Amino acid sequence: MPSRDDLIAYIAREREAAGEKAPTKIGKREIARAFDIKGDDRIALKRLLRELEAEGAIERRRKVLTSPGRLPPVVVAEIYSRDRDGDLLAKPGEWDEALGPAPKIAITLPRKPRSGAPVPGLGDRALIRVEPLPAPQPNEPAYTGRLIKLLPRGRAGVLGLFRADPNGRGGRIVPLDKKHLGKGELQIAETDRGAAQDGDLVSVEILRTGRLGLPSARVQEKIGAYSSEKAVSLIAIHAHGLPHVFGAEVLTEAECAQPMGLGGREDWRALQLVTIDPPDARDHDDAVHAAPDPDLANPGGHILTVAIADVAAYVRPGGALDREALERGNSVYFPDRVVPMLPERISNDLCSLRPNEDRPALAVRMIIAADGHKLSHSFHRVLMRSAAKLSYAQAQAALDGTADETTEPLLEQVLKPLQKAHDSLQNARRKRGPLDLDLPERKIKLNTEGKIERIFTPARLETHRLIEEFMILANVCAAETLEAHHQPLIYRTHDEPTLEKLNALAEFLHTIDIKLAKGQVLRPAQFNGILARVRETEHEHLVNEIVLRTQAQAEYVTQNYGHFGLNLRRYAHFTSPIRRYADLIVHRALITALKLGEGGLPRSDPAELAEIAAKISSAERRAMAAERETVERLIAIHLADQVGAQFEGRISGVNKAGLFIRLAESGADGFVPISSLAQDYFRYEEGRHALIGSRTGLMHRLGDLVSVRLVEAAPLAGALRFELLEGGRPSRAPSRAKIRGETKRGSEDEGRVKTNSRVSRRRR
Incomplete structure (x- = not known):
C-alpha cells in the first residue's frame, strides 16, 4: 500500500504532467493500477482516499481526484x-x-x-x-x-408553488410552466425543502422520475411568497433568468455620474423640442421639433429635428454600467413593474428629457421636401431643454381643437408644424408601401392592489403615427451616415418571407378564392393588396393573422439585408438608447464616425460586434416571452373565478391537438382539446389552417368566431381550457372512399380523435 504522502504526490504529479494534453482521469481504479493494488487491498485504498478527501488533502470532482485549490488542465x-x-x-x-x-x-x-x-x-x-x-x-x-x-446551457430549475404537508413530511410543488404542469405535481421530502414555507415561489431540481408515484425534487432557491398578482411578473423574471438586481459596482458608477454641461456641445436650449409619450411612460428619451424650411429652393418643405438622450455620455464602453446593459440587452416592461436596462439614476434622471431641464442629446436635423422625401440630414451633439412633456392623447386633443393649459401655448409654433411635417411624411410612406398589418395592442391596467382593473385596446391616434414616422426616418439617417463613413454598426433587419411560407400562404389564399402563384416573390405592397381585398369581410382577421405568421422575425445583425416590413434598404435602431443596447451601440458608432467627442465605439473585431448583435437579439426574444407569459398569467388569475362562464372569441391557432381560442373582450388565450369536439374523426389540414370532420364535413378554421365555455383555469401557469359551444362551418364534404381510407389509417398521424358523448360529458 502506498503511504498518504505517496498518494498526494502521485495525484499532483499526474496532474502536472498532463499539462497541455487532454486531462488524465485519476480515480481509484487508476491509482490501484499504478501501485499494483489488488483484491482486498482495494478496500483499504478506498478508505485511505476517503480520509485524505475528508482532511482536504485531495478533492473529488465528478469522480476525479485532484489537488485542492487548483484547477485541472x-x-x-x-x-x-x-x-x-x-x-x-x-x-x-x-x-x-x-x-x-x-x-x-x-x-x-x-x-x-x-x-x-x-x-x-x-x-x-x-x-x-x-x-x-x-x-x-x-x-x-x-x-x-x-x-x-x-x-449546451444547463437546464434551468423548474419553477413552482410550494405546498407544505400539514403533517410535516415535506410537501409538493405545483409547477408554473405549462409544459411541466401537464406532468403533474412534484414531491418534496422534508430534508429537501430548504427554507421554503407554504405558499412560497421556489425553483426546484428534479431528482427522480419513475412510473410509480410522483417525481421527487429538491428546492434550489426560495424566490419569495406568492401573495398577490404583484408576484406574477416575478415568476417570469425567474423563469426566463432576467437579470433584475443591479450590483453594487453598477449602482456606485451610476450614482457617481454627474450632469453634463455645455462643454463642446452645440447649444440648442432655445429650440422648442417636446417629448410625446404614453401617459404611463417611465422614461423620456426622444424629443421632436418641426418648422417650415425657409430655403426658397424647397417650397413647402420642412426641417425636422429628433433629439435623443445622450446615454453614451454616461455609459462608457467596458464600464460596469456598460457590462450590465449588455447582459440585460433591453428593458422589460410588465404591467406592474419595469426591469430597466440601466439604473434609475441614468434612465429616469440624467438621461430623461424632463421639461425645462438641461440635458445632453444626440440630435439629427433632417430636411424634407413637400412630398415627404428626405433631401439631407446632419447629426449634432447638443445640450437641449425640453419645452414640455406631452402624452399622445394630450397632443392629439390639442390638434383636434381641445387644447389645455400646457398645449395651448405650443399649438401654433410647435404642434401644428409637427402635424404638417407628418402629413408630408405620410405621402412618402404611401409611396414606399411598408407592410400595413392591422394588429391592435392589448393593454392591462392594474389597481393599487395589483389586480386587473380593466383590459383594453388603446385607440390608434395620429400622434402615434407622427412619432413613429419621425423615429423611423431618424433611424434611417443613422444607418446611412454610418455606412457612408464605413463605420461598423448593428442593423435592425427583417428578412423577406421564405419560399416555403409563401407557398403555404398561396395554398391558404386559394381556399378563400384569392389567387397567388406559388414561387412568386412578394413585396410589402403586394401583401397590402391582399389585406385590402379582405378588409371589412369575414376573412379580415384570418388573413391578417396568416400574413403575420408568414413574416420572418426581426433581428439585430452586422451584415445588412434590409428591413422587409418597413420596405427600407438600410435601418438601424438609434432612438431608444435608455432601453435598448443596440441603440447605444449606434450612438457610439456615430460619435466615432463623426468625431463628436468622448464615449465613441472602440475599435472592435467584427466577430465581437456580431456576438453582441446575437446576444441582444436573444435578450429581445427573452423579454417578449416574459412579457407575454406575465399577461397570460394575470388574465388567467382574473378569469379563475369565472369557470363555467360563456365567452365569445375567435380561433387564433389550429394544430393536430386542438384549437387555440382568443376571447374577444379580454384577449385571453386558451385551448380546446380535439378530444372535446363533436362526435367525428377530425383531421388537421395545414394548408387551410383548419380541423375538418371526416364524417360531417364540419370545419373549424383559424379566424372563425366561436362561443366557448371556460372549463378550467390554471392561474399560475397562465393556462385556460375551453369547451366549444358554437362554431364551425361546412366544408367541401370528402368522398366516402376517402373517409374510409383515412379511418383505416388511424388517427395518430393526422391528429384525428374519435369522441363519444359519454367521454365528453365525463370531461365536462
Whole structure:
C-alpha cells in the first residue's frame, strides 16, 4: 500500500504532467493500477482516499481526484463577464467556496478564428483548457484559458408553488410552466425543502422520475411568497433568468455620474423640442421639433429635428454600467413593474428629457421636401431643454381643437408644424408601401392592489403615427451616415418571407378564392393588396393573422439585408438608447464616425460586434416571452373565478391537438382539446389552417368566431381550457372512399380523435 504522502504526490504529479494534453482521469481504479493494488487491498485504498478527501488533502470532482485549490488542465467553465479590455472572463462551473472565491480565467481567442468556428459570449458554458499564470494579482485572473468547445446551457430549475404537508413530511410543488404542469405535481421530502414555507415561489431540481408515484425534487432557491398578482411578473423574471438586481459596482458608477454641461456641445436650449409619450411612460428619451424650411429652393418643405438622450455620455464602453446593459440587452416592461436596462439614476434622471431641464442629446436635423422625401440630414451633439412633456392623447386633443393649459401655448409654433411635417411624411410612406398589418395592442391596467382593473385596446391616434414616422426616418439617417463613413454598426433587419411560407400562404389564399402563384416573390405592397381585398369581410382577421405568421422575425445583425416590413434598404435602431443596447451601440458608432467627442465605439473585431448583435437579439426574444407569459398569467388569475362562464372569441391557432381560442373582450388565450369536439374523426389540414370532420364535413378554421365555455383555469401557469359551444362551418364534404381510407389509417398521424358523448360529458 502506498503511504498518504505517496498518494498526494502521485495525484499532483499526474496532474502536472498532463499539462497541455487532454486531462488524465485519476480515480481509484487508476491509482490501484499504478501501485499494483489488488483484491482486498482495494478496500483499504478506498478508505485511505476517503480520509485524505475528508482532511482536504485531495478533492473529488465528478469522480476525479485532484489537488485542492487548483484547477485541472481542462474545466467546464461559465463565461460571466469582460475585463476592461473587453476580453471574456470565465469561472469554473464547480468550485468549493470554502477554498475562497472561484479563480478567474481570462479567455484567449485566436486573432483569426477559422470559418464557422463558434464564438463564445456572456452566459455561455464551455470546455476550456487552462494554464496557471505565474504570479496572479489579487482580483485579477489566475489562469488563462483556450476554448475547446461550447457546451449546451444547463437546464434551468423548474419553477413552482410550494405546498407544505400539514403533517410535516415535506410537501409538493405545483409547477408554473405549462409544459411541466401537464406532468403533474412534484414531491418534496422534508430534508429537501430548504427554507421554503407554504405558499412560497421556489425553483426546484428534479431528482427522480419513475412510473410509480410522483417525481421527487429538491428546492434550489426560495424566490419569495406568492401573495398577490404583484408576484406574477416575478415568476417570469425567474423563469426566463432576467437579470433584475443591479450590483453594487453598477449602482456606485451610476450614482457617481454627474450632469453634463455645455462643454463642446452645440447649444440648442432655445429650440422648442417636446417629448410625446404614453401617459404611463417611465422614461423620456426622444424629443421632436418641426418648422417650415425657409430655403426658397424647397417650397413647402420642412426641417425636422429628433433629439435623443445622450446615454453614451454616461455609459462608457467596458464600464460596469456598460457590462450590465449588455447582459440585460433591453428593458422589460410588465404591467406592474419595469426591469430597466440601466439604473434609475441614468434612465429616469440624467438621461430623461424632463421639461425645462438641461440635458445632453444626440440630435439629427433632417430636411424634407413637400412630398415627404428626405433631401439631407446632419447629426449634432447638443445640450437641449425640453419645452414640455406631452402624452399622445394630450397632443392629439390639442390638434383636434381641445387644447389645455400646457398645449395651448405650443399649438401654433410647435404642434401644428409637427402635424404638417407628418402629413408630408405620410405621402412618402404611401409611396414606399411598408407592410400595413392591422394588429391592435392589448393593454392591462392594474389597481393599487395589483389586480386587473380593466383590459383594453388603446385607440390608434395620429400622434402615434407622427412619432413613429419621425423615429423611423431618424433611424434611417443613422444607418446611412454610418455606412457612408464605413463605420461598423448593428442593423435592425427583417428578412423577406421564405419560399416555403409563401407557398403555404398561396395554398391558404386559394381556399378563400384569392389567387397567388406559388414561387412568386412578394413585396410589402403586394401583401397590402391582399389585406385590402379582405378588409371589412369575414376573412379580415384570418388573413391578417396568416400574413403575420408568414413574416420572418426581426433581428439585430452586422451584415445588412434590409428591413422587409418597413420596405427600407438600410435601418438601424438609434432612438431608444435608455432601453435598448443596440441603440447605444449606434450612438457610439456615430460619435466615432463623426468625431463628436468622448464615449465613441472602440475599435472592435467584427466577430465581437456580431456576438453582441446575437446576444441582444436573444435578450429581445427573452423579454417578449416574459412579457407575454406575465399577461397570460394575470388574465388567467382574473378569469379563475369565472369557470363555467360563456365567452365569445375567435380561433387564433389550429394544430393536430386542438384549437387555440382568443376571447374577444379580454384577449385571453386558451385551448380546446380535439378530444372535446363533436362526435367525428377530425383531421388537421395545414394548408387551410383548419380541423375538418371526416364524417360531417364540419370545419373549424383559424379566424372563425366561436362561443366557448371556460372549463378550467390554471392561474399560475397562465393556462385556460375551453369547451366549444358554437362554431364551425361546412366544408367541401370528402368522398366516402376517402373517409374510409383515412379511418383505416388511424388517427395518430393526422391528429384525428374519435369522441363519444359519454367521454365528453365525463370531461365536462
